[in-house]
Amino acid sequence: MSKACTNDGSFCSLLYDLLPVGSFAPLLATVITIALILVLALLVRNLAHRLIGRVVNRASTTTPIAGRFRKNGAATDGIDALLNERRKQRAETMGSVLKHIASIVIIGTAILTVLDRLTIPIAPLLTSVGILGVAIGFGAQELVKDFIAGMFMLLEDQYGVGDVVDVGAAVGTVEAVTLRVTRLRDADGRVWYVRNGTIARVGNESQGWSRAYVDVPVAYDSDVAAVRELLQRVTTELWEDPEFRESVIVEEPSVFGVEQLSDSSLVFRVSAKTLPAHQAEVARELRLRVKAALDGAGIAIAP
Template identity: 35%
Template sequence: MDLARHLLVDLTSPAAVVAVLRTLVAVALIVAAAAAAITLSRRALDRALSPAPGVRDYEARMSRAQTLASLLHSVVRYAVYFVALVMVLRQINVDATALLASAGIAGIAVGFGAQTLVRDSIAGFFLLLDGAIQVGDVISVGGETGRVEQITLRHTQIRRYTGELVTIPNGEITRFANLSRGFLRAVVVVTVPPDADLRRAAEILARCASAWAEDRAGWVAGPVEVDPLVEWSAAGASLRLAVPVRPAYRVEAEAELRRRVRDALAQAGVAVQALSPSAWPM
């Protein structure tokens, strides 16, 4: 009874009450500061990552910004929570060293057990940060070609031309081709009889392509290129016509060029044995 009485007296003494109130105030201030830090960081990140209205690929940039912002919000939130927890423990005279050591050991264990997850997430973060791939781009990676429909931290989804949705872990996207950046060449390979006048055929291709380029000036991204002989055999000789165009118009450009080339050669009396097939539609 004496021990309990002395303990009650100590706990209700003015000094003890002041110490408890001081601790409660400090904890409340820490919690309030943590909440304010999270709110301010969220606003700052949203403002810093959001693209300016009217920029090119606004929707794709906004989608990427939202994904990055979500990740960074989580990182900042958990970091602030951890720091606030350590500060609160110190306020109530609890040694945080053991907590830090336990967190380090847990981090190592999680790292070993989720190497693939960590690899994919880190790759996805830098993929989003760099902007090398955006939703709507047509890419070729790992033998797969398709239009990008979704990019997350863990994986990227592309849809093949035939409709299948392919999911690729971001850690596997180490080398890829983006078919939607800069320009692409609209290529038409024409096969004529081996004894045809190749110089005349090349001149017809050049005139035909130049006239088409004038009609489609908004599509064209470079000068017309004609190779008068890319392959020859007893079965036929092949000429190649190439016109740099904006990626979105490549398929339509090749289709129009094939029609014009076929008609121009037919009018000139040059037999056409084959025309190149269409490129991957975009």
Template identity: 45%
Template sequence: MNPLFREPPACIKDPGTWCGQVYKVTHNEWLAGSAGWLVTKPLQILLAVVIAVAVNWVVRRMINRITTLPSGGKLPALLRPLRERAPEMLGPVIIERRRQRAATIGSVLKSLAGFIIYGLATLQVLSVLGFDLGPLITSAGIVGVALGFGAQNLVKDFLSGMFMMIEDQYGVGDVVDVGEASGTVEAVGLRVTTLRDLKGTVWYVRNGEVQRVGNSSQGFAVAVVDVPLSYSADVERATTVLSQAAVAVTESEALADKVLEPPEMLGVESVTPEGIQLRLTVKVRPGKQWAVQRALRAQLLAALEDAGFEPPLGRFLSTPNNDK
């Protein structure tokens, strides 16, 4: 059949369709027959994009609302169902810790919501354009698996960071030991945790590489002091002197707010070639054990000397952990 003499589309006789409306305005059969592509499909695509943008905007606003810290630095709504291990002694630092934790989790939620919303909108647009989505979804799945294998370290860091934040294993202001590095946490991200050690060196630790975490800033801490004595010393009398001196030190104005329980004299800890070691422990607020240990060492040694005990060949020992 000669295309110049083909019959006009039947839809031009139906004024309730786009085809009929376009023909009524233009009197052009080709435009009327292509109304589906020229009008209907662009409107469907525009509608899908507008809905996706609107839904994404609403979701982002909701996430911002539940991740924003209320006045006074209280927990944002997002973190209230989750356990918080932040110690009270952090003071103003706890506000930054909560803000950073909420902001990071909120950022992940926004990215995930945007990926899902715009991904569904893209599939809708492709469906309107007439593409077969089956092969596309299969191909996307294969590419996703390949990228997952190629970026498995990045995925491992990301997942470890997410669980670490949800469980609040550590946060800004905590003193932690992650194996290769130890120090005060300055920033926590989904991929990297930033620590600053005693010498001022900043360590960037990948979350996926952290096998264990020792946190010295949760719940409470214990100040441990080992006191050396000579073999000829009266252990019972030295124990009494040290106990009285420790009580006086911990009840002083400088340490009263750091100590949670009275000091406990454990007795002989070990016998070395240099002499005998007595151990004393004090339960203190998290992060205050090092200050209490320093104060105890200074006063306990002076108390022994005042009581007439001669110093042994060894030196005054501290806790097995390094002082801060």
């Protein structure tokens, strides 16, 4: 038996006995072993991807509890749809990241095993890779910071596509979210690319629900009880309007009463809880209805 099979165990010995030319046994044994390692790595990778995909699908289809935001069934369905879409986007993004990490770990381990099988010393290679990784880490600190910030942003669901957010550098609607940058479009149509690592704080106007405020200034000598009753009637009519109750308003609007007092006017505040990013629409409708009601009652709006 060839000395080349001494360190290859019984598999090489078996090939040495079967092959007409036994000297090819070590080479063939090595080729078959490498092929088995690569096939096993691909199988494990596919299994890991399927497992991650199953977990992602389960996470993205979990039904949230939205009843605390809405009291009527139609409104609950609207919030459920928004929360489900956000959960699906976050789960799919995290699933993609986990699949890439699993591929790198499994394929990298397989490559190192193959190199070891080919009797290529991997210790110097690992040392070189480690030194190179440290050098790249120092040179790409900002990039690593962006990726880490993006990971935590997705895990904590700070914002998603379609949200109106204030990230300090820009205010606008989120059009795209990646692990490195967030793309926003402001009210003027300008597109902003903000690195995740530079975002120190986020103000999200589209999460859960929003609130519309309307201040109504009337003359100082106006009848407080009459104005409050009029505003209450306006808010009740808005709440009972199917066009708004079934689509944008979360709870019945409230009249807070006199919010500010000066020598020339009384300021009443009306509040309405709405679906995310619909507060401006509801506020405009409230102003129109309040203006019409005040004009009908002969109550002047203070300057």
